[in-house]
Amino acid sequence: MTSNTRVVVIGSGLAGARLARRLGELGTPALLVGEEEHRPYNRVLLAEVLAGRYEPDVIALPGLTAPAEPLRARVTGIDREARTVRCADGSVIPYGTLVLATGSNPVLPPLRGLFTPAGHELPEGVHAFRTMDDCLGLSKAVRPSARAVVIGGGLLGVSAARALAVRGAQVVLAQQSERLMERQLDPAASRLVGRHLKDLGVEVHTECRVRGVRVVAGAVRSVELADGYALDADLVVLACGVRPRVGLARAAGLAVGEGVLVDDELRTSDPHIHAIGDCAQHDGTLYGLATPALDQADILAGLLTGSSTARYSGTRSLTRLTLAGRAPSGLAPFDLAAFGETHPRPGDDVVQLADATRGTYRKVVVRDDRLVGGVLVGELGTVGALARAWEGAEPLPADGPLLHLLTHDGGS
Known part of the structure; x- marks a missing residue:
């Protein structure tokens, strides 16, 4: 691929690696540039590595094929006029389209x-x-x-x-x-x-x-x-907590709020530069979660290859955490999931089920006959059905399905 059409992705985390893989699958291989020495991995599962449940290679992301295999380099600057990025080792990488997937730093x-x-x-x-x-x-x-x-x-x-x-x-x-x-x-x-x-x-x-x-x-x-x-x-x-990595974008003169500002095409204030993942701020929102990062990568891959015209309009994210791995006390894994608005407003309907003995808790919030949020702790058998009802944002049936949704194992 010639330099004036090359897609360069800075950041080999979840968002960057997903974008590079999707672009390759759609016939537009990208150059993925990452600082870390490790293969791209699922950061969400680091606690499982720390707990001893997984070896590091288990959380590696699906393999990338050349030339999407990450280039190990630290990018130190962007020349928007020349459309190049500079690396700490003195090398210069030309780009046609640049994607910032620089992630975030710990606070x-x-x-x-x-x-x-x-x-x-x-x-x-x-x-x-x-x-x-x-x-x-x-x-x-x-x-x-x-x-x-x-x-x-x-x-x-x-x-x-x-x-x-x-x-x-x-x-x-x-x-x-x-x-x-x-x-x-x-x-x-x-x-x-x-x-x-x-x-x-x-x-x-x-x-x-x-x-x-x-x-x-x-x-x-x-x-x-x-x-x-x-x-x-x-x-x-x-x-x-974490803070978006916006140093490169700010130094290059791109519009930056808390994160790098992007529109519905995930485009920055420079039409040749996009941003996705933790570093991107869309419509005033910083997501900092895996699901939005993957959604943004998929949508941008479609836009850059012309295989889709879908725009990004935000992600309704479900936070799911499994505190797994057996402890010395023999406690079983502990699961929780949360989505949407978990704190009701005046006038909202709330249904809750709690079992103190088993340590389980389920709650949903309904507004204007629509499921707007929920929390489940312990047994997550109903999370699939609840998440689908929430993501669909359709009016719930009038025959009182909430108790059924809370108690029926709809699949996860």
Whole structure:
């Protein structure tokens, strides 16, 4: 393929790899440029690698064929006029169409003592949890009875805490807000997640603000809380959210909000440059989830090859988490799913079923005869039927199907 028609994709994560594979299948091979040394992998499953349930190669993404096999390079700049990208090794790559799939970086909170005197490296024992290297480094460091503090009680923090507990660590989870996974779950579901973690031996602290880390001889020794209490720590995991990687886009003069701004064709302010995945902001929304990233990759592949005229109008995302792998206590895997609006508005209808003995909880929210959201914790047999009813956004039958949807195993 000549350089003036070549599609270059920066970023070999879930979105970039999916786009490169789809383009290849549609007869338009792309050059995929990625920084990581590992084969493209499913970042969603990193906690399963940490828990010891999967080997790293198990979560590798489907193979790409040359020339879509990733080029290992770090892109340092974009020359929009010349339509080239510059790499750290001095090489220059021409493009006809450029796609930014640069993903996101973990948020490193401004904690006292967090960085080394040089200001660039985390102290020994302090780990972000975003990449395969992060996961492998943490997996190598954890050992039975190690004292681990996880900072952040969102989806990533809960997954990391569970995985470390399964590995035999003594885990404390510190969450600044009043409950776990507050973005995805309602209070009842959050309590069940907390109960599950506590059954594993995880010590959960909500409304808990971390002030700093104490480092001795370059290694972390404790985590200091705002109330003056200190948590002894051999390991600290930072799970404080992510931030879109927009440095390349901003330096190139593209329109940037929180993410790289894109239209319904996933096109940036430069018609020759598109953006997908965690780094893209569409119609004011940053998704940061796997399903929208895959949807965007599929739609853009169709647009770039002319095989489809479908535009991107947003993704109705279902968050599903399996806290799997058997723990020393013999607890079975713990499943949860959340979709749409889990917090009802005044006038909404809500149906809930809870079984405290089995630790299961199901809830759906209905507005104007349409299913607008739901939460399931424990047994997920009905998630397939509920998700289909939600995604269809069609009026529900008038004969009261909600209880049937909550109790009938519609397939997952």
